[in-house]
Amino acid sequence: MNDPEGPTTVLVVDDHALVREGLKEILDAQSDMVVVGEAGTSHTAVALAVERQPHVVLLDIEIPGDEVTTTVTRIRQLCPGAQVIILSMYDGPHLLKSLLTVGIRGYLLKSVSREELLSAIRSVRCDDGRVVLAVSRESLAQVEGQTTTVLSDRERQVLELTAQALSNTQIAARLSLTEATVKRHLRNIFVKLGAVSRIDAVNKAVSASLIKPQDRIPIPHRHRPPDR
Template sequence: MQPDQPETTVLLVDDHALVREGLREILGYQDDMVVVGEAGDSQGAVEQTAEKRPHVVLLDIEIPGDDATTTVARIRERSPHTAVLILSMYEGPELLQSLLDVGVRGYLLKSVTKQELVSAIRSVRFDKDRVVVSVSRESIAGSGQSDPGGPPMILSDREREVLELTAQALSNRQIAAQLSLTEATVKRHLRNIFVKLGAASRIDAVNKAVEGALIEVGERRQAAAHR
Protein backbone atom coordinates (compact mmCIF):
# COMPACT_ATOMS: atom_id res chain seq x y z
CA MET A 1 0.00 0.00 0.00
CA GLN A 2 1.30 3.43 -0.92
CA PRO A 3 1.82 5.77 2.05
CA ASP A 4 -0.61 8.31 0.59
CA GLN A 5 -3.31 5.73 -0.21
CA PRO A 6 -5.87 4.87 2.49
CA GLU A 7 -6.92 1.27 2.99
CA THR A 8 -9.60 -0.02 0.65
CA THR A 9 -12.78 -0.41 2.68
CA VAL A 10 -14.96 -3.39 1.79
CA LEU A 11 -18.54 -4.36 2.70
CA LEU A 12 -19.38 -8.09 2.57
CA VAL A 13 -22.91 -9.06 1.55
CA ASP A 14 -23.87 -12.75 1.70
CA ASP A 15 -26.63 -14.55 3.58
CA HIS A 16 -24.23 -17.28 4.72
CA ALA A 17 -22.18 -16.29 7.77
CA LEU A 18 -19.57 -18.93 6.90
CA VAL A 19 -19.00 -17.38 3.47
CA ARG A 20 -18.64 -13.92 4.98
CA GLU A 21 -16.17 -15.32 7.51
CA GLY A 22 -14.11 -16.84 4.71
CA LEU A 23 -14.07 -13.60 2.72
CA ARG A 24 -13.17 -11.61 5.81
CA GLU A 25 -10.24 -13.97 6.46
CA ILE A 26 -8.99 -13.66 2.87
CA LEU A 27 -9.13 -9.87 2.93
CA GLY A 28 -7.64 -9.78 6.41
CA TYR A 29 -4.34 -10.98 4.97
CA GLN A 30 -4.17 -7.91 2.71
CA ASP A 31 -2.45 -4.95 4.36
CA ASP A 32 -4.25 -2.50 2.04
CA MET A 33 -7.81 -3.72 2.73
CA VAL A 34 -10.20 -3.62 5.66
CA VAL A 35 -13.71 -5.07 6.03
CA VAL A 36 -15.92 -2.33 7.48
CA GLY A 37 -19.24 -4.17 7.62
CA GLU A 38 -21.37 -7.16 6.72
CA ALA A 39 -24.96 -7.74 5.61
CA GLY A 40 -27.07 -10.80 4.92
CA ASP A 41 -29.86 -9.39 2.74
CA SER A 42 -30.54 -6.64 0.23
CA GLN A 43 -31.98 -4.17 2.72
CA GLY A 44 -29.00 -4.60 5.00
CA ALA A 45 -26.67 -4.12 2.04
CA VAL A 46 -28.25 -0.78 1.16
CA GLU A 47 -28.34 0.42 4.76
CA GLN A 48 -24.74 -0.62 5.49
CA THR A 49 -23.52 1.00 2.28
CA ALA A 50 -25.26 4.26 3.12
CA GLU A 51 -23.74 4.22 6.61
CA LYS A 52 -20.21 2.99 5.87
CA ARG A 53 -19.70 4.39 2.34
CA PRO A 54 -17.20 1.60 1.50
CA HIS A 55 -14.94 1.75 -1.51
CA VAL A 56 -16.15 -1.70 -2.62
CA VAL A 57 -19.19 -3.90 -1.97
CA LEU A 58 -18.83 -7.65 -2.54
CA LEU A 59 -22.42 -8.65 -3.30
CA ASP A 60 -23.65 -12.23 -3.50
CA ILE A 61 -26.25 -12.41 -6.24
CA GLU A 62 -28.54 -14.74 -4.27
CA ILE A 63 -29.15 -12.78 -1.08
CA PRO A 64 -32.73 -12.58 0.28
CA GLY A 65 -34.79 -9.52 -0.56
CA ASP A 66 -34.72 -7.51 -3.77
CA ASP A 67 -33.23 -8.92 -6.95
CA ALA A 68 -29.59 -8.09 -7.65
CA THR A 69 -30.25 -5.35 -10.21
CA THR A 70 -32.58 -3.51 -7.83
CA THR A 71 -30.11 -3.86 -4.96
CA VAL A 72 -27.24 -2.53 -7.06
CA ALA A 73 -29.33 0.42 -8.24
CA ARG A 74 -30.27 1.27 -4.63
CA ILE A 75 -26.66 0.97 -3.47
CA ARG A 76 -25.42 3.28 -6.21
CA GLU A 77 -28.18 5.77 -5.45
CA ARG A 78 -27.16 5.93 -1.79
CA SER A 79 -23.39 5.83 -2.41
CA PRO A 80 -22.49 6.67 -6.04
CA HIS A 81 -18.74 6.32 -5.51
CA THR A 82 -18.99 2.77 -4.14
CA ALA A 83 -17.94 0.06 -6.60
CA VAL A 84 -20.10 -3.08 -6.60
CA LEU A 85 -18.54 -6.46 -7.39
CA ILE A 86 -21.01 -9.31 -7.92
CA LEU A 87 -20.16 -12.81 -6.72
CA SER A 88 -22.18 -15.58 -8.38
CA MET A 89 -22.38 -19.31 -8.93
CA TYR A 90 -23.99 -18.82 -12.34
CA GLU A 91 -23.25 -17.39 -15.74
CA GLY A 92 -25.93 -15.78 -17.86
CA PRO A 93 -25.51 -13.22 -20.67
CA GLU A 94 -28.80 -11.40 -20.10
CA LEU A 95 -28.30 -11.20 -16.35
CA LEU A 96 -24.74 -9.98 -16.81
CA GLN A 97 -25.92 -7.27 -19.20
CA SER A 98 -28.69 -6.12 -16.87
CA LEU A 99 -26.18 -5.77 -14.02
CA LEU A 100 -23.71 -3.90 -16.21
CA ASP A 101 -26.55 -1.59 -17.20
CA VAL A 102 -27.15 -0.58 -13.57
CA GLY A 103 -23.46 0.06 -12.99
CA VAL A 104 -21.76 -2.97 -11.47
CA ARG A 105 -17.98 -2.78 -11.71
CA GLY A 106 -17.44 -6.49 -11.81
CA TYR A 107 -19.05 -9.94 -12.09
CA LEU A 108 -17.01 -12.77 -10.63
CA LEU A 109 -17.83 -16.45 -10.48
CA LYS A 110 -17.27 -17.98 -7.06
CA SER A 111 -14.75 -20.30 -8.69
CA VAL A 112 -12.20 -17.46 -8.90
CA THR A 113 -9.02 -17.76 -6.89
CA LYS A 114 -8.17 -15.64 -3.86
CA GLN A 115 -5.62 -13.78 -5.95
CA GLU A 116 -8.19 -13.00 -8.65
CA LEU A 117 -10.67 -11.71 -6.07
CA VAL A 118 -8.12 -9.44 -4.40
CA SER A 119 -6.88 -8.21 -7.78
CA ALA A 120 -10.45 -7.37 -8.85
CA ILE A 121 -11.04 -5.35 -5.68
CA ARG A 122 -7.85 -3.36 -6.23
CA SER A 123 -8.67 -2.82 -9.90
CA VAL A 124 -12.11 -1.31 -9.34
CA ARG A 125 -10.86 0.77 -6.41
CA PHE A 126 -8.03 2.50 -8.22
CA ASP A 127 -9.17 2.44 -11.86
CA LYS A 128 -12.56 4.12 -12.11
CA ASP A 129 -12.98 3.02 -15.73
CA ARG A 130 -12.16 -0.65 -15.12
CA VAL A 131 -14.88 -3.30 -15.25
CA VAL A 132 -13.80 -6.79 -14.17
CA VAL A 133 -15.72 -9.74 -15.58
CA SER A 134 -14.71 -13.32 -14.83
CA VAL A 135 -17.05 -15.53 -16.87
CA SER A 136 -16.76 -17.69 -19.97
CA ARG A 137 -16.11 -16.19 -23.39
CA GLU A 138 -19.59 -17.38 -24.42
CA SER A 139 -21.29 -15.32 -21.72
CA ILE A 140 -19.42 -12.19 -22.73
CA ALA A 141 -20.16 -12.77 -26.42
CA GLY A 142 -23.84 -13.39 -25.70
CA SER A 143 -24.28 -10.48 -23.29
CA GLY A 144 -27.34 -8.50 -24.28
CA GLN A 145 -28.24 -10.92 -27.08
CA SER A 146 -30.78 -13.69 -27.27
CA ASP A 147 -30.02 -17.08 -28.72
CA PRO A 148 -33.33 -18.80 -29.45
CA GLY A 149 -31.50 -21.53 -31.37
CA GLY A 150 -29.31 -22.49 -28.44
CA PRO A 151 -29.92 -25.34 -26.02
CA PRO A 152 -32.54 -24.67 -23.35
CA MET A 153 -31.40 -23.98 -19.81
CA ILE A 154 -32.08 -26.93 -17.54
CA LEU A 155 -34.24 -26.36 -14.48
CA SER A 156 -34.31 -28.84 -11.64
CA ASP A 157 -37.56 -30.67 -10.90
CA ARG A 158 -38.07 -28.52 -7.81
CA GLU A 159 -37.45 -25.33 -9.78
CA ARG A 160 -40.06 -26.41 -12.32
CA GLU A 161 -42.56 -27.03 -9.52
CA VAL A 162 -41.89 -23.60 -8.04
CA LEU A 163 -42.21 -21.89 -11.40
CA GLU A 164 -45.42 -23.71 -12.30
CA LEU A 165 -46.97 -22.57 -9.03
CA THR A 166 -45.64 -19.07 -9.64
CA ALA A 167 -47.52 -19.11 -12.94
CA GLN A 168 -50.69 -19.73 -10.93
CA ALA A 169 -50.13 -16.41 -9.11
CA LEU A 170 -49.35 -18.12 -5.81
CA SER A 171 -47.31 -16.09 -3.34
CA ASN A 172 -43.97 -17.33 -2.03
CA ARG A 173 -45.69 -18.28 1.24
CA GLN A 174 -48.38 -20.27 -0.58
CA ILE A 175 -45.79 -22.04 -2.72
CA ALA A 176 -43.79 -22.90 0.38
CA ALA A 177 -46.85 -24.37 2.08
CA GLN A 178 -47.84 -26.43 -0.95
CA LEU A 179 -44.35 -27.87 -1.44
CA SER A 180 -43.52 -28.21 2.28
CA LEU A 181 -40.61 -25.78 1.98
CA THR A 182 -39.58 -22.68 3.86
CA GLU A 183 -40.34 -19.32 2.28
CA ALA A 184 -36.60 -18.58 2.16
CA THR A 185 -36.05 -21.77 0.14
CA VAL A 186 -38.72 -20.73 -2.34
CA LYS A 187 -37.05 -17.34 -2.72
CA ARG A 188 -33.74 -19.03 -3.35
CA HIS A 189 -35.26 -21.29 -6.02
CA LEU A 190 -36.78 -18.23 -7.70
CA ARG A 191 -33.46 -16.40 -7.66
CA ASN A 192 -31.78 -19.45 -9.21
CA ILE A 193 -34.50 -19.56 -11.87
CA PHE A 194 -34.06 -15.86 -12.65
CA VAL A 195 -30.31 -16.33 -13.02
CA LYS A 196 -30.62 -19.42 -15.20
CA LEU A 197 -33.22 -17.88 -17.48
CA GLY A 198 -31.83 -14.35 -17.44
CA ALA A 199 -35.25 -13.21 -16.26
CA ALA A 200 -35.99 -9.82 -14.74
CA SER A 201 -39.33 -10.69 -13.10
CA ARG A 202 -41.71 -13.53 -12.26
CA ILE A 203 -43.75 -13.13 -15.44
CA ASP A 204 -40.56 -12.89 -17.50
CA ALA A 205 -39.33 -16.16 -15.98
CA VAL A 206 -42.65 -17.89 -16.68
CA ASN A 207 -42.75 -16.63 -20.27
CA LYS A 208 -39.18 -17.70 -20.97
CA ALA A 209 -39.76 -21.12 -19.42
CA VAL A 210 -42.88 -21.63 -21.53
CA GLU A 211 -41.10 -20.48 -24.69
CA GLY A 212 -38.26 -22.87 -23.94
CA ALA A 213 -40.70 -25.73 -23.26
CA LEU A 214 -39.37 -26.00 -19.69
CA ILE A 215 -42.84 -25.85 -18.17
CA GLU A 216 -46.38 -26.00 -19.48
CA VAL A 217 -49.08 -23.63 -18.28
CA GLY A 218 -52.29 -22.29 -19.74
CA GLU A 219 -52.50 -18.75 -21.07
CA ARG A 220 -54.75 -17.71 -18.18
CA ARG A 221 -52.29 -19.02 -15.57
CA GLN A 222 -49.37 -17.47 -17.42
CA ALA A 223 -51.01 -14.06 -17.33
CA ALA A 224 -51.83 -14.48 -13.65
CA ALA A 225 -48.16 -14.60 -12.77
CA HIS A 226 -47.92 -10.87 -13.42
CA ARG A 227 -48.86 -9.48 -10.06
Protein backbone atom coordinates in the same frame (compact mmCIF):
# COMPACT_ATOMS: atom_id res chain seq x y z
CA MET B 1 -15.33 9.73 4.12
CA ASN B 2 -12.80 7.31 2.66
CA ASP B 3 -9.21 8.39 2.19
CA PRO B 4 -8.58 8.20 -1.58
CA GLU B 5 -4.97 7.28 -0.89
CA GLY B 6 -5.70 4.86 1.94
CA PRO B 7 -6.54 1.15 1.90
CA THR B 8 -9.53 -0.06 -0.07
CA THR B 9 -12.52 -0.33 2.23
CA VAL B 10 -14.84 -3.26 1.52
CA LEU B 11 -18.39 -4.13 2.57
CA VAL B 12 -19.01 -7.90 2.49
CA VAL B 13 -22.59 -8.99 1.81
CA ASP B 14 -23.58 -12.66 2.00
CA ASP B 15 -26.32 -14.46 3.93
CA HIS B 16 -23.92 -17.19 5.07
CA ALA B 17 -21.83 -16.17 8.08
CA LEU B 18 -19.13 -18.69 7.23
CA VAL B 19 -18.68 -17.16 3.77
CA ARG B 20 -18.50 -13.66 5.22
CA GLU B 21 -15.91 -14.78 7.75
CA GLY B 22 -13.82 -16.42 5.03
CA LEU B 23 -13.92 -13.33 2.81
CA LYS B 24 -13.09 -11.07 5.74
CA GLU B 25 -10.08 -13.21 6.64
CA ILE B 26 -8.80 -13.05 3.06
CA LEU B 27 -9.31 -9.30 2.69
CA ASP B 28 -8.05 -8.22 6.10
CA ALA B 29 -4.84 -10.16 5.45
CA GLN B 30 -4.04 -7.68 2.65
CA SER B 31 -2.12 -4.55 3.59
CA ASP B 32 -4.13 -2.45 1.13
CA MET B 33 -7.63 -3.65 2.09
CA VAL B 34 -9.89 -3.50 5.14
CA VAL B 35 -13.40 -4.84 5.71
CA VAL B 36 -15.58 -2.07 7.16
CA GLY B 37 -18.83 -3.98 7.48
CA GLU B 38 -20.72 -7.23 6.96
CA ALA B 39 -24.36 -7.74 5.97
CA GLY B 40 -26.64 -10.71 5.44
CA THR B 41 -29.67 -9.02 3.83
CA SER B 42 -30.23 -6.46 1.11
CA HIS B 43 -31.69 -3.89 3.51
CA THR B 44 -28.73 -4.14 5.89
CA ALA B 45 -26.35 -3.94 2.94
CA VAL B 46 -27.86 -0.66 1.73
CA ALA B 47 -27.92 0.80 5.24
CA LEU B 48 -24.26 -0.10 5.89
CA ALA B 49 -23.19 1.17 2.47
CA VAL B 50 -24.71 4.55 3.31
CA GLU B 51 -23.16 4.58 6.79
CA ARG B 52 -19.67 3.27 5.94
CA GLN B 53 -19.30 4.59 2.35
CA PRO B 54 -17.02 1.72 1.25
CA HIS B 55 -14.91 1.78 -1.89
CA VAL B 56 -16.13 -1.70 -2.88
CA VAL B 57 -19.21 -3.77 -2.07
CA LEU B 58 -18.88 -7.54 -2.51
CA LEU B 59 -22.53 -8.53 -3.05
CA ASP B 60 -23.82 -12.10 -3.10
CA ILE B 61 -26.48 -12.49 -5.75
CA GLU B 62 -28.97 -14.42 -3.60
CA ILE B 63 -29.19 -12.52 -0.33
CA PRO B 64 -32.63 -12.24 1.32
CA GLY B 65 -34.64 -9.09 0.69
CA ASP B 66 -34.93 -7.11 -2.52
CA GLU B 67 -34.03 -8.36 -5.98
CA VAL B 68 -30.30 -8.00 -6.61
CA THR B 69 -30.81 -5.40 -9.35
CA THR B 70 -32.84 -3.29 -6.91
CA THR B 71 -30.14 -3.60 -4.25
CA VAL B 72 -27.41 -2.56 -6.68
CA THR B 73 -29.49 0.40 -7.88
CA ARG B 74 -30.08 1.63 -4.30
CA ILE B 75 -26.42 1.29 -3.37
CA ARG B 76 -25.36 3.16 -6.50
CA GLN B 77 -27.87 5.93 -5.79
CA LEU B 78 -27.13 6.34 -2.08
CA CYS B 79 -23.41 5.56 -2.15
CA PRO B 80 -22.18 6.65 -5.61
CA GLY B 81 -18.55 6.15 -4.69
CA ALA B 82 -19.03 2.42 -4.04
CA GLN B 83 -18.08 -0.03 -6.75
CA VAL B 84 -20.29 -3.15 -6.67
CA ILE B 85 -18.82 -6.55 -7.46
CA ILE B 86 -21.29 -9.43 -7.68
CA LEU B 87 -20.38 -12.86 -6.32
CA SER B 88 -22.49 -15.67 -7.76
CA MET B 89 -22.82 -19.43 -8.12
CA TYR B 90 -24.65 -18.90 -11.42
CA ASP B 91 -23.23 -18.15 -14.84
CA GLY B 92 -26.35 -16.46 -16.25
CA PRO B 93 -25.96 -14.04 -19.19
CA HIS B 94 -29.44 -12.52 -18.99
CA LEU B 95 -29.03 -11.60 -15.35
CA LEU B 96 -25.50 -10.40 -16.08
CA LYS B 97 -26.90 -8.05 -18.71
CA SER B 98 -29.41 -6.62 -16.25
CA LEU B 99 -26.72 -6.09 -13.61
CA LEU B 100 -24.35 -4.40 -16.05
CA THR B 101 -27.19 -2.07 -16.97
CA VAL B 102 -27.62 -0.93 -13.34
CA GLY B 103 -23.91 -0.29 -12.95
CA ILE B 104 -22.04 -3.23 -11.43
CA ARG B 105 -18.26 -3.12 -11.83
CA GLY B 106 -17.65 -6.84 -11.58
CA TYR B 107 -19.32 -10.25 -11.80
CA LEU B 108 -17.34 -13.12 -10.34
CA LEU B 109 -18.30 -16.75 -10.02
CA LYS B 110 -17.65 -18.10 -6.55
CA SER B 111 -15.28 -20.61 -8.12
CA VAL B 112 -12.68 -17.86 -8.72
CA SER B 113 -9.38 -18.06 -6.93
CA ARG B 114 -8.29 -15.82 -4.06
CA GLU B 115 -5.90 -14.06 -6.43
CA GLU B 116 -8.67 -13.37 -8.97
CA LEU B 117 -10.91 -11.89 -6.27
CA LEU B 118 -8.18 -9.61 -4.93
CA SER B 119 -7.19 -8.56 -8.45
CA ALA B 120 -10.80 -7.64 -9.25
CA ILE B 121 -11.12 -5.49 -6.14
CA ARG B 122 -7.87 -3.67 -6.87
CA SER B 123 -8.81 -3.19 -10.52
CA VAL B 124 -12.18 -1.52 -9.90
CA ARG B 125 -10.66 0.68 -7.17
CA CYS B 126 -7.83 1.91 -9.39
CA ASP B 127 -9.63 2.16 -12.75
CA ASP B 128 -13.05 3.86 -12.86
CA GLY B 129 -13.69 2.58 -16.37
CA ARG B 130 -12.90 -1.09 -15.83
CA VAL B 131 -15.50 -3.86 -15.51
CA VAL B 132 -14.22 -7.25 -14.36
CA LEU B 133 -16.10 -10.34 -15.55
CA ALA B 134 -15.11 -13.85 -14.52
CA VAL B 135 -17.73 -15.83 -16.43
CA SER B 136 -17.88 -18.46 -19.15
CA ARG B 137 -17.30 -17.66 -22.81
CA GLU B 138 -20.94 -18.58 -23.43
CA SER B 139 -22.18 -15.88 -21.06
CA LEU B 140 -19.75 -13.34 -22.44
CA ALA B 141 -20.91 -14.11 -25.97
CA GLN B 142 -24.53 -13.59 -24.94
CA VAL B 143 -23.72 -10.27 -23.28
CA GLU B 144 -21.94 -9.16 -26.44
CA GLY B 145 -25.07 -9.91 -28.45
CA GLN B 146 -24.25 -13.29 -29.96
CA THR B 147 -26.92 -15.96 -29.99
CA THR B 148 -26.34 -18.82 -27.59
CA THR B 149 -28.33 -21.27 -25.50
CA VAL B 150 -28.36 -20.40 -21.82
CA LEU B 151 -30.70 -23.09 -20.48
CA SER B 152 -29.82 -26.75 -20.17
CA ASP B 153 -32.08 -29.26 -21.93
CA ARG B 154 -33.69 -30.22 -18.64
CA GLU B 155 -34.24 -26.59 -17.65
CA ARG B 156 -35.88 -25.95 -21.01
CA GLN B 157 -38.17 -28.96 -20.51
CA VAL B 158 -39.17 -27.70 -17.07
CA LEU B 159 -39.86 -24.22 -18.43
CA GLU B 160 -41.90 -25.53 -21.35
CA LEU B 161 -44.14 -27.44 -18.95
CA THR B 162 -44.29 -24.40 -16.68
CA ALA B 163 -45.50 -22.44 -19.69
CA GLN B 164 -48.36 -24.91 -20.03
CA ALA B 165 -49.46 -23.93 -16.50
CA LEU B 166 -48.49 -27.26 -14.95
CA SER B 167 -47.76 -27.30 -11.22
CA ASN B 168 -44.41 -28.39 -9.80
CA THR B 169 -45.98 -31.71 -8.82
CA GLN B 170 -47.29 -32.27 -12.34
CA ILE B 171 -43.96 -31.31 -13.91
CA ALA B 172 -42.14 -33.70 -11.58
CA ALA B 173 -44.47 -36.55 -12.57
CA ARG B 174 -44.16 -35.77 -16.28
CA LEU B 175 -40.35 -35.71 -16.20
CA SER B 176 -39.87 -38.45 -13.58
CA LEU B 177 -38.20 -36.01 -11.18
CA THR B 178 -38.73 -35.12 -7.55
CA GLU B 179 -40.61 -31.93 -6.78
CA ALA B 180 -37.50 -30.59 -5.03
CA THR B 181 -35.51 -31.08 -8.23
CA VAL B 182 -38.14 -29.19 -10.22
CA LYS B 183 -37.96 -26.32 -7.74
CA ARG B 184 -34.17 -26.29 -8.05
CA HIS B 185 -34.39 -26.14 -11.84
CA LEU B 186 -36.90 -23.28 -11.64
CA ARG B 187 -34.66 -21.40 -9.25
CA ASN B 188 -31.74 -21.76 -11.66
CA ILE B 189 -33.96 -20.64 -14.54
CA PHE B 190 -35.05 -17.53 -12.66
CA VAL B 191 -31.44 -16.59 -11.95
CA LYS B 192 -30.26 -17.25 -15.49
CA LEU B 193 -33.08 -15.23 -17.06
CA GLY B 194 -33.22 -12.54 -14.38
CA ALA B 195 -36.88 -13.44 -13.83
CA VAL B 196 -39.02 -12.67 -10.80
CA SER B 197 -41.91 -15.08 -11.45
CA ARG B 198 -42.93 -18.10 -13.51
CA ILE B 199 -44.74 -15.94 -16.07
CA ASP B 200 -41.80 -13.53 -16.25
CA ALA B 201 -39.43 -16.46 -16.88
CA VAL B 202 -41.64 -17.78 -19.68
CA ASN B 203 -41.99 -14.36 -21.30
CA LYS B 204 -38.24 -13.75 -21.17
CA ALA B 205 -37.54 -17.22 -22.58
CA VAL B 206 -39.94 -16.53 -25.44
CA SER B 207 -38.26 -13.19 -26.15
CA ALA B 208 -34.87 -14.93 -26.21
CA SER B 209 -36.26 -17.69 -28.49
CA LEU B 210 -35.52 -20.34 -25.88
CA ILE B 211 -39.07 -21.72 -26.03
CA LYS B 212 -41.80 -21.35 -28.62
CA PRO B 213 -44.31 -18.48 -28.32
CA GLN B 214 -47.24 -20.90 -28.22
CA ASP B 215 -45.78 -22.35 -25.01
CA ARG B 216 -46.50 -19.11 -23.16
CA ILE B 217 -48.60 -19.45 -19.99
CA PRO B 218 -52.22 -18.77 -20.92
CA ILE B 219 -53.89 -15.77 -19.31
CA PRO B 220 -57.04 -16.92 -17.49
CA HIS B 221 -60.29 -15.32 -18.60
CA ARG B 222 -63.12 -14.53 -16.26
CA HIS B 223 -65.99 -16.94 -16.72
CA ARG B 224 -69.09 -15.44 -18.22
CA PRO B 225 -72.45 -17.19 -18.04
CA PRO B 226 -74.01 -18.09 -21.40
CA ASP B 227 -76.49 -15.64 -22.87
CA ARG B 228 -80.06 -16.57 -22.22
